[in-house]
Amino acid sequence: MIEKRDTDKESVVRRRRECSICSKRFTTYERAEVLDLFIIKKDQRREIFDRQKLRISLTKACEKRPIKHEKLESLVSEVEQKLIRIRRTDIESGIVGEIVMDLLKEIDESLTFVLPLSIEISKALLILRRNYKKFQRLSNP
Numbered sequence: 485m486i487e488k489r490d491t492d493k494e495s496v497v498r499r500r501r502e503c504s505i506c507s508k509r510f511t512t513y514e515r516a517e518v519l520d521l522f523i524i525k526k527d528q529r530r531e532i533f534d535r536q537k538l539r540i541s542l543t544k545a546c547e548k549r550p551i552k553h554e555k556l557e558s559l560v561s562e563v564e565q566k567l568i569r570i571r572r573t574d575i576e577s578g579i580v581g582e583i584v585m586d587l588l589k590e591i592d593e594s595l596t597f598v599l600p601l602s603i604e605i606s607k608a609l610l611i612l613r614r615n616y617k618k619f620q621r622l623s624n625p
Contacts, residue, residue, distance in 0.1 A: 496561060513557075521567050524576045533567065533575075535560055542584070549592050559587050 497514045521533035539560045546556060566583050567575055 515561075520573060521564075522574045523580060524574050526577060530574065533564070535564060538563060538584075546592070551591060555591060559584075559591065562587055 499512045499514065500509060501512060502509050522530045523533055524530055539556065542556050542559060543553075563580070563583050567580065570579070
C-alpha cells in the first residue's frame with residue numbers, strides 16, 4: 485500500500501496500491517460491511533439491496549450524459565448511506581427512487597425529466613408484451 489485516505493463519505497477508505505509484479509498503481513475503495521437492506525418491490529417481493537445493480541442502472545441511465553464514473557460511484561454510496569440512515573431493514577422501492585432522483589437532480593437536472601418518462605415507457609412496453617403473449621395463447625389454442 486502506498487497511501488491511505490479516509491473519504492468524505494462515511495465508512496469508506498481509499499487506498500492507493502501498487503502491483504508487486506508489474507508496478508502498476510491502482511485505487512481501491514473499502515467500506516465496512518453493514519446490515520442487510522431489503523428493497524420491497526411494488527409486487528411486495530423482497531430483494532436485498534444491490535450496489536452493483538444500482539450502479540449498472542445509473543450507468544445505463546446516464547450513458548449519454550457527461551457524468552464521470554467516479555461521480556456515479558459516489559452517488560451509489562450516497563444512496564446507500566441515506567438508506568442506512570433510515571434505520572429500517574425493509575425499504576420500499578419508491579423511497580429508493582426518490583432518493584436517486586433527488587441526488588441526480590443535483591448532478592444533472594435534465595435527467596430528472598427524462599428518467600421518469602423512460603420508466604413509464606418501459607412499463608407500457610412490458611404491459612404490451614404481456615398482453616400480446618396472452619393474445620397469442622388465446623388465438624392459438
